[in-house]
Structures are given as structure tokens and as C-alpha cells.
Amino acid sequence: MKICVLGAGALGCAIGGVLAEGGCEVTLVTRNAAHVDAMNRDGLRLVEDGVERGVKVRAATSCAALEPVDLVIVLVKSFDTRRAIEAAGPVVGPDTVVMSLQNGLGHEDELIAVAGRQRVMAGKTYVGGVLLAPGRVRIGVQDKETLIGELDGTVSFRAQAVAKAFEKAGLRCIVSDNILGTMWDKLLVNVATGALAGITGLSYGDLYAVPEIEEAALAAVAEAIAVAQAKGVRLSMTDARQPWLKASAGLPPQFKTSMLQSLEKGSITEVDFINGAVVRQGERLGVPTPVNRTLVACIKGIERRLQAA
Missing domain, CATH: 1.10.1040.10 (N-(1-d-carboxylethyl)-l-norvaline Dehydrogenase; domain 2)
Structure with missing residues (x-):
């Protein structure tokens, strides 16, 4: 699965990095140029339980030169949601799923206004991350679930496909009929x-x-x-x-x-x-x-x- 993470800070890198380890083709987008340079040069460094490991990812400061993906995971700060999805046009194709995993309430309305309701799914995650340095993140994924679902409560094929990609990477993921x-x-x-x-x-x-x-x-x-x-x-x-x-x-x-x-x-x-x-x-x-x-x-x-x- 081709995945673009909009907002590749601590949490975005924790989730995106583990998904990349699980075989997904992951692009991490953040305005932090030093962070992007470090990831493209040395890979993303994940620190878990005192052990550090590296994973190869693609990183960029914008979506301008990118191509459409299967899934866009939105993890920008809440107040940046509209700006981020408006700038993400190049990665949003006809069949792209756009899914927020942001904290708080109200993001889906912003995403629907730009990307269209048919593309938008919702989700919440209990995964944690702390940015230690450019290209280096402490992650907390053990037993931390991610719940995703369609806004109308249906259990769709695309939601199941996203959950399968998460599970393959070792990220516990549940499709909810009560998102x-x-x-x-x-x-x-x-x-x-x-x-x-x-x-x-x-x-x-x-x-x-x-x-x-x-x-x-x-x-x-x-x-x-x-x-x-x-x-x-x-x-x-x-x-x-x-x-x-x-x-x-x-x-x-x-x-x-x-x-x-x-x-x-x-x-x-x-x-x-x-x-x-x-x-x-x-x-x-x-x-x-x-x-x-x-x-x-x-x-x-x-x-x-x-x-x-």
C-alpha cells in the first residue's frame, strides 16, 4: 500500500516508520526541512525500549512533486488541517482514502470540504511518539491500538484493507462501526x-x-x-x-x-x-x-x- 503521512512529526513518524517496516511504501511530509534532510540521508531512526533501529522512508517538505497514493494519513496539528489537505492535491487521486488520526474533534469536516465525503474516513490512535532529534523518534506502539471506520458506520472493504496494512506492520488496528x-x-x-x-x-x-x-x-x-x-x-x-x-x-x-x-x-x-x-x-x-x-x-x-x- 502506498501511504502519505501529512504531518510527519513524532506521531506521524512513529506510525509511518512502523508501516514502512511492514512493507508499505511510505512518504513522510513535514515542513521541518532538517527533519526531512535527516530522514532522506540516514533513514528514519526509531527508538523503542532503549533499542534503536533504522527504516528507509521517503520524506518531503511538500506534496508538490509527489504522486497519488492509496492512503493519506492526516496528522498535522488540528489548526493546520485545512491548509494541509488543500496543499495535498498531488497525492489525492480518484481512489485515495483520506483518514485523520488527529487528536480532538472537528477534523473530518475540514477534510470533507476539500477532498469530498466519499474519500474521507475517520480514526483515532493510541500510538505515541517523541521527536528526539531530526530523523530520530522515540515510539510507543506496544499494545497501543488504532481504531478506524467509515463515517456512516459501515464496515467497508477499504477500511478492512487499511486495517490489514496496519496489522501486517504490527500495529494493532480495529475497524469500528461506531467511529x-x-x-x-x-x-x-x-x-x-x-x-x-x-x-x-x-x-x-x-x-x-x-x-x-x-x-x-x-x-x-x-x-x-x-x-x-x-x-x-x-x-x-x-x-x-x-x-x-x-x-x-x-x-x-x-x-x-x-x-x-x-x-x-x-x-x-x-x-x-x-x-x-x-x-x-x-x-x-x-x-x-x-x-x-x-x-x-x-x-x-x-x-x-x-x-x-
């Missing part, structure tokens, strides 16, 4: 740790060692569960402790959430699409979300300070 519930399940996991890690600056080992942080995480997740239930979403997790524990399962103590990684680079985060999505949906449904509203405010404050520095 909306799957998306909210993943949102609960992101709500549990993303903003709290960004605010405290803690990696998972330290984050999970502070009881007060766990208490705040469970309160934020409980709000998100209440919003989802008011919306009529069918969740697989209704105990707030489940997403909190799932977030760190199989990941090393030094793992950092994507929100924390963004702040450490001085970038804005995806908080509007995670905790912010809970707040917006709660407002529409009349469900109070004071904890998530506070977390959004704190992250926005940190972003402002970093942008002014």
Missing part, C-alpha cells in the same frame, strides 16, 4: 493528560505520581463523559479512571504529551480541539464544564507568554 464513539473515547484520553501535562511541564512518570493531578484529571474526564452522554454518543468508557489509566498504558515514564511537546517548542497547542471541544459542546447542551474551561484558560495563558517571549 463517533471511538473519537469521543480518544478525546477522553486526551482530556485526561494533555492540558495537565502542558501546564505542569511533567512527563508521564511524574504526572502520575501527583494525587492532586489525578484528581483534576478525573474531574475533567467526568465532565467530558457527561457532555458525550448528553449528546447521545455511545462510549466504551464511562468510568473517568479508565481514560486516565489508558493514556499511559504501555508508554515509558519519560513520555511527553503532544500538548507539552508543542509548548516546549514555543508553539500553540491543540487545546481548542480537545478541552475546548468539551467546553463548546457543553455550552450547546447545557452541561457545565468548569474544570475543562479552567484548563483551556491556563494553556492559553502559557501560549501567550511563550509567544511574547
